[in-house]
Amino acid sequence: GAGVSQSPSNKVTEKGKDVELRCDPISGHTALYWYRQSLGQGLEFLIYFQGNSAPDKSGLPSDRFSAERTGGSVSTLTIQRTQQEDSAVYLCASSFQRGAAETQYFGPGTRLLVL
Amino acid sequence: AQSVTQLDSHVSVSEGTPVLLRCNYSSSYSPSLFWYVQHPNKGLQLLLKYTSAATLVKGINGFEAEFKKSETSFHLTKPSAHMSDAAEYFCVVARRGSYIPTFGRGTSLIVHP
Numbered sequence: 001g002a003g004v005s006q007s008p009s010n011k012v013t014e015k016g017k018d019v020e021l022r023c024d025p026i027s028g029h030t031a032l033y034w035y036r037q038s039l040g041q042g043l044e045f046l047i048y049f050q051g052n053s054a055p056d057k058s059g060l061p062s063d064r065f066s067a068e069r070t071g072g073s074v075s076t077l078t079i080q081r082t083q084q085e086d087s088a089v090y091l092c093a094s095s096f097q098r099g100a101a102e103t104q105y106f107g108p109g110t111r112l113l114v115l
Numbered sequence: 116a117q118s119v120t121q122l123d124s125h126v127s128v129s130e131g132t133p134v135l136l137r138c139n140y141s142s143s144y145s146p147s148l149f150w151y152v153q154h155p156n157k158g159l160q161l162l163l164k165y166t167s168a169a170t171l172v173k174g175i176n177g178f179e180a181e182f183k184k185s186e187t188s189f190h191l192t193k194p195s196a197h198m199s200d201a202a203e204y205f206c207v208v209a210r211r212g213s214y215i216p217t218f219g220r221g222t223s224l225i226v227h228p
Contacts, residue, residue: 099213
């Protein structure tokens with residue numbers, strides 16, 4: 001079956017512009033995560049969605065970052081007024097059930113470069 | 116609170132020799148532990164997972180890991196490295212009942228012919 005997909009795969013933008021990153025999770029997966037991976041760093045948790053519950057936004061680094069998940073499926077991560085330090089790979093993952101002990105299935109990521 | 120430390124940022128081995136990637140964790144509760152692998156320009160893929168059953172966990176591609184509570188370790192091993200094993204490996208700890216896992220900073224495995 002289809003895995004987690006993300007688009008675009010690469011995005012180059014100018015400082016100050018807004019960007020939208022999209023994630024299509026595996027069908028039927030109720031949990032969805034966004035992570036940021038900077039060069040040489042581990043994965044930094046950004047936001048977590050579980051079903052229709054309010055998302056856990058505790059990892060978002062600033063109010064320039066926001067995310068939504070429509071219909072319990074597709075999710076969009078938006079970065080407003082991008083800065084050079086936002087350059088990173090943004091990874092999306094989904095899992096069948098809630099809980100950090102569940103296996104997560106990752107997309108290939110969106111590589112964002114802010115000039 | 117929970118944390119995970121991958122003791123080596125880079126490990127270099129020759130093809131056909133054993134692989135050891137080290138991971139130590141800290142958790143206030145009985146943890147679930149994972150190893151994920153990330154090949155270049157790909158997402159992470161689960162290698163194996165410990166969830167309080169057998170302490171020796173076998174994963175894909177010949178990898179295995181042993182949960183040692185007394186040493187708070189979950190090292191990843193493979194008897195014989197293959198060129199295709201070259202990738203980034205992440206150790207992950209998760210507390211049951213929470214929903215945000217903690218990732219290590221990763222170990223880059225380099226395999227020489």
